[in-house]
Amino acid sequence: MQLETPDFCHRAQLTERMDEPCSRDELRGCLRDIARTNRWFMASRPLLHWLDALVLPPLAGPLRILDVGCGYGDGVRRIDQWARARRIPVHLTGLDLNPDAVAIAGEQSPATSNIEWVAGDVFAYAPPEPVHLVISSIFTHHLSETDIIRFLGWMERRAEIGWFINDLSRSAIRYHFFRIFSKLVGLHPFVQHDGPVSIARSFVPEDWQRMCAAAGLDANDIAIRAFAPAHLCVARRKPQ
Numbered sequence: 132m133q134l135e136t137p138d139f140c141h142r143a144q145l146t147e148r149m150d151e152p153c154s155r156d157e158l159r160g161c162l163r164d165i166a167r168t169n170r171w172f173m174a175s176r177p178l179l180h181w182l183d184a185l186v187l188p189p190l191a192g193p194l195r196i197l198d199v200g201c202g203y204g205d206g207v208r209r210i211d212q213w214a215r216a217r218r219i220p221v222h223l224t225g226l227d228l229n230p231d232a233v234a235i236a237g238e239q240s241p242a243t244s245n246i247e248w249v250a251g252d253v254f255a256y257a258p259p260e261p262v263h264l265v266i267s268s269i270f271t272h273h274l275s276e277t278d279i280i281r282f283l284g285w286m287e288r289r290a291e292i293g294w295f296i297n298d299l300s301r302s303a304i305r306y307h308f309f310r311i312f313s314k315l316v317g318l319h320p321f322v323q324h325d326g327p328v329s330i331a332r333s334f335v336p337e338d339w340q341r342m343c344a345a346a347g348l349d350a351n352d353i354a355i356r357a358f359a360p361a362h363l364c365v366a367r368r369k370p371q
């Protein structure tokens with residue numbers, strides 16, 4: 132499918148093929164190639180960097196982390212490895228709107244894994260126990276600006292210690308690079324389409340400043356930071 136080049140001054144109003152109905156096999160192929168791309172472009176590095184720098188308060192039980200829009204679950208499994216390496220007891224939940232994604236994330240996890248996979252819309256989700264950290268990766272660009280502001284408020288209310296958004300950085304260079312790269316590497320057709328579209332639907336720092344302000348967050352309480360080559364992150368650590 133030929134993409135019309137967006138202008139990059141604003142978030143593109145485009146849709147992604149992975150958000151349309153498709154078979155579980157098709158979705159599995161798409162999510163597997165997103166996970167490969169995550170690995171190649173070191174997508175988990177910003178979150179792990181943030182987790183390493185967090186000074187955790189004493190907790191009565193495990194550190195409870197919720198990953199919203201978990202997709203293939205590779206991000207949650209990476210946090211599991213991070214926590215095991217540091218002997219930090221964690222309770223990890225991967226939440227995704229798409230029940231097929233949740234089934235696929237479960238299939239990809241070792242039998243010994245105690246990650247909880249939940250199918251549901253974040254806005255309808257009430258965590259059964261309080262959550263310390265809410266995180267997401269390449270999820271927010273799937274939402275409208277109104278829903279991102281709502282999501283910021285949702286995280287601010289739910290996350291007892293803090294929250295972390297990892298998404299993409301909007302730019303023409305990244306868009307064209309990924310458009311060509313995904314074809315050369317032969318990534319799944321959905322990823323060849325959705326990768327550049329995701330970049331065009333993503334953000335520049337001013338977008339996050341505006342949306343955080345609209346959610347009632349003080350600019351001094353959030354950190355917006357770019358991570359080469361492709362990511363733009365927003366972090367919030369609540370005073371304890």
Ligand SMILES: C[S@@+](CC[C@H](N)C(=O)[O-])C[C@H]1O[C@@H](n2cnc3c(N)ncnc32)[C@H](O)[C@@H]1O
Pocket residue numbers: 165166169199200201202203204206226227228229232251252253254267268269270273
């Ligand atoms: C591009 S995938 C990201 C997957 C994974 N986090 C990663 O980093 O590769 C975005 C995911 O967000 C999910 N999603 C979209 N809207 C959602 C919502 N309202 N609540 C929960 N998940 C949602 C989609 O089903 C999709 O699996």
